[in-house]
Each structure stands twice: as C-alpha cells, then as structure tokens.
Amino acid sequence: MNAAQCRALARAGAVLAIDLTAIAGNYRRLCQAAGSRCTVAAVVKADAYGLGAGPVAQCLWQAGCKHFFVATLDEAIALRGDLPDPAIYVLNGPPAAGAEEFAGHRLVPVINDFDQLSAAAKMTRHTPIALHIDTGMNRLGFAPAEVPALIDALRGQPGRMRVDLVISHLAAAEQPSHPINRDQRERFGLIVARLRTLMPDLSTSFANSSGLFLGPDFFGDIARAGAALYGINPVPGRPNPMRPVVRFTGRIQQLRFVDRPMTVGYGARFRLAGAAIIATVPVGYADGLFRSLSNRGRAVIQDLSVPIVGRVSMDSVMLDVTALPRDAVAVGTAVDFLGPDHGLDQLADEAGTIGYEVLTGLGRRVPRVYLHTGGGAP
Ligand SMILES: *Cc1c(COP(=O)(O)O)cnc(C)c1O
Numbered sequence: 234m235n236a237a238q239c240r241a242l243a244r245a246g247a248v249l250a251i252d253l254t255a256i257a258g259n260y261r262r263l264c265q266a267a268g269s270r271c272t273v274a275a276v277v278k279a280d281a282y283g284l285g286a287g288p289v290a291q292c293l294w295q296a297g298c299k300h301f302f303v304a305t306l307d308e309a310i311a312l313r314g315d316l317p318d319p320a321i322y323v324l325n326g327p328p329a330a331g332a333e334e335f336a337g338h339r340l341v342p343v344i345n346d347f348d349q350l351s352a353a354a355k356m357t358r359h360t361p362i363a364l365h366i367d368t369g370m371n372r373l374g375f376a377p378a379e380v381p382a383l384i385d386a387l388r389g390q391p392g393r394m395r396v397d398l399v400i401s402h403l404a405a406a407e408q409p410s411h412p413i414n415r416d417q418r419e420r421f422g423l424i425v426a427r428l429r430t431l432m433p434d435l436s437t438s439f440a441n442s443s444g445l446f447l448g449p450d451f452f453g454d455i456a457r458a459g460a461a462l463y464g465i466n467p468v469p470g471r472p473n474p475m476r477p478v479v480r481f482t483g484r485i486q487q488l489r490f491v492d493r494p495m496t497v498g499y500g501a502r503f504r505l506a507g508a509a510i511i512a513t514v515p516v517g518y519a520d521g522l523f524r525s526l527s528n529r530g531r532a533v534i535q536d537l538s539v540p541i542v543g544r545v546s547m548d549s550v551m552l553d554v555t556a557l558p559r560d561a562v563a564v565g566t567a568v569d570f571l572g573p574d575h576g577l578d579q580l581a582d583e584a585g586t587i588g589y590e591v592l593t594g595l596g597r598r599v600p601r602v603y604l605h606t607g608g609g610a611p
Pocket residue numbers: 276278324402440441442443457458459460461
C-alpha cells in the first residue's frame with residue numbers, strides 16, 4: 234500500500250485503490266481481441282462504473298482510446314471537459330429538454346425512437362447521429378418492424394442528418410452458447426444491409442465486453458466495452474483474462490473480546506457460540522458493502538479469509554477474527570473487501586449480485602486513490 238492509500242485509510246477508515254495501469258492494460262487486451270478491423274470504444278457511463286470517469290477516461294485516452302460512450306447528456310458534457318477531442322456517444326439519446334446542447338458540445342446522440350429522431354432532426358443539423366436498433370433486448374432502440382418507417386423518415390431528411398453509426402446490444406453475450414446471440418447477429422446483419430442501401434458508409438457497433446469473446450461476427454466496426462476494462466470477468470466460468478483494477482480496503486476500528494454466547498449486530502441475528510474476537514471496520518452499506526452480505530460475505534486480513542458476522546450496518550461491519558493468529562489483528566489492521574484474494578466476482582456472488590452492481594454501488598464517501606503500477610499488457 235502506498236503513502237496516499239495509507240493516509241486515506243487512516244483518515245476515512247476505508248480507501249478504494251484504482252489501478253489505472255491495469256485499466257490501460259485491459260484496454261490493450263481488448264484491442265488485441267478485437268483485431269485490426271474493430272475499434273474498441275470505452276463505456277464510461279455511471280462515472281466509469283463508479284471508478285471516476287475523469288481519471289479513467291484520461292488514462293484510456295492515453296492508451297489510445299478515442300471513442301467513448303456514456304448514458305446521459307450530463308455525463309457527456311462532463312467528459313467533454315476531461316479530454317482533448319474524443320468522439321462521445323450518448324446512449325440515452327437526446328432528452329426531451331436539452332437536445333439543442335448536443336451540437337454545442339459536439340456529442341453524438343444515440344437515437345432510440347421516432348421522437349428522438351424528430352428532436353435530432355431539429356437540433357443536431359451539423360452533428361452526426363447514431364441509430365440504435367433493438368434486436369432482442371426489448372429495452373431501447375427501434376424495433377426491427379420499425380426499420381422501414383425509419384428508412385422513410387431518414388430519406389425524407391435530405392442532407393440534414395448524418396448517420397454515423399448503427400448500434401445494437403447483445404442480451405446474453407456472457408453465455409456463448411445461448412441461441413439469442415445468433416438470432417441477434419442475424420437480425421442485426423439484415424437490418425444493417427437495408428440501412429446501407431441508403432447509407433453505404435454506415436459503421437456498426439455490436440459487441441459489449443463479453444461480445445468481444447464471441448468471435449469477429451459479433452464485433453461490428455466499434456465495440457463498446459465497459460465491464461472488462463474495470464476487471465469484471467467477460468467470460469464467466471472461465472479464467473478471467475482481465476487484470477484486477479479495484480482494491481477496497483478498510484481498517485479495524487475496534488476489537489471486542491466476547492467471553493460468553495452473545496449476539497452480534499442489528500436484529501440480534503448472529504449468535505456467537507462462546508468466546509470470540511469481533512473486529513469492527515467502518516465500512517457499511519452506505520459505502521457499497523451490500524446488506525445482503527450480512528452473515529454471508531467474507532473479507533481478507535493478511536491473505537486469511539474471515540467471515541462477516543451479523544448484519545452489515547450503514548457505516549460499519551463486524552468480522553469474526555477469532556481464528557486468526559493473535560498478532561494478525563489489531564486496531565488499524567487493513568482488511569480487504571475487494572483485493573487479490575477476494576475479487577469482484579467473488580464479492581458479487583456472496584452478495585447475490587453481479588460485479589457491475591458492486592462497482593457502481595461503491596459509496597461516494599470512500600476516497601479514491603489512483604495508482605500507476607507500471608508494467609505492460611497482461
Ligand atoms: C452498458 C452498455 C455497454 C457496456 O457493456 P459491458 O458489458 O459493461 O461491456 C455497451 N452497450 C450498451 C448499450 C450499454 O448499455
């Protein structure tokens with residue numbers, strides 16, 4: 234742990250170390266997977282999945298990333314100020330109020346429906362747009378049945394809107410054998426071919442992180458990778474090809490020496506059978522340690538795994554450290570909730586969720602420390 238991490242840990246009781254070198258390495262790893270015909274764009278929505286859009290995007294820019302996707306207009310405007318001249322795509326498209334801001338900030342709206350198309354026709358005369366076709370998510374985008382009307386609408390706008398890109402999103406890319414992958418690819422291929430009769434130079438964007446491991450048919454010209462950049466395993470059930478990025482550490486604030494059977498925490502739900510040592514760490518569900526980890530999750534002290542006992546509370550959590558060597562625990566001892574011996578996917582599993590939710594749930598009050606660890610590609 235470096236000096237900045239130690240200071241933050243001593244002051245706040247917890248610290249989130251974010252390894253920018255690992256993020257850059259993961260970007261290069263994904264570029265290798267994408268090959269020479271596909272560009273990898275970075276998805277930095279939701280504050281780069283909770284890790285800090287500014288520092289993360291700057292690090293990716295230096296690693297050669299020139300295309301970025303965010304969800305909202307405000308995320309895009311903030312990102313515009315962080316980088317020299319990236320292409321920024323806004324997945325939610327133009328909001329009912331605010332469409333006129335796209336041109337001013339040189340943002341590319343992803344158009345999901347006819348209302349957004351009308352807004353774009355009025356507001357973004359000189360900026361390109363992207364189209365979103367829904368090939369199987371039933372979430373956002375034009376339904377396949379709407380494509381003929383979409384083509385008519387675009388034809389009726391001569392010389393006004395420049396369509397740069399058409400995107401679609403895979404519903405189950407992390408399950409390579411799921412038949413919906415093939416269905417979506419076929420549907421997208423047919424629709425792209427029809428759109429290209431009108432716009433021969435149209436580029437495509439299809440794969441998310443996991444899609445980059447499904448083979449080149451799933452890539453498109455621009456892949457949209459988020460999760461894998463931040464260390465989430467894009468190929469669940471197989472070894473994670475990505476480098477871990479996040480370390481979430483707390484420090485023991487107090488040790489309680491219990492000498493008889495008693496309960497621990499809110500609701501008195503966990504009963505100690507006898508004498509025990511309980512360590513309290515000032516990290517709770519307000520910091521992203523989900524309450525569903527109560528009596529279930531684990532943490533790591535000097536590479537030894539210890540159980541969370543009792544309910545996770547808003548600002549603290551209790552660990553049973555009875556089994557640890559006495560000299561391994563003291564007030565001030567560091568405890569990893571996420572780290573080399575307890576990864577993102579493992580914590581997510583214990584909490585009954587996915588790494589995406591763990592990352593985006595990390596509390597705002599936990600200080601972020603950015604590391605440059607050196608070393609090249611993974
Ligand atoms: C969030 C998102 C992505 C990124 O997906 P990952 O699985 O994190 O790589 C790509 N495309 C769309 C439309 C998204 O909403």
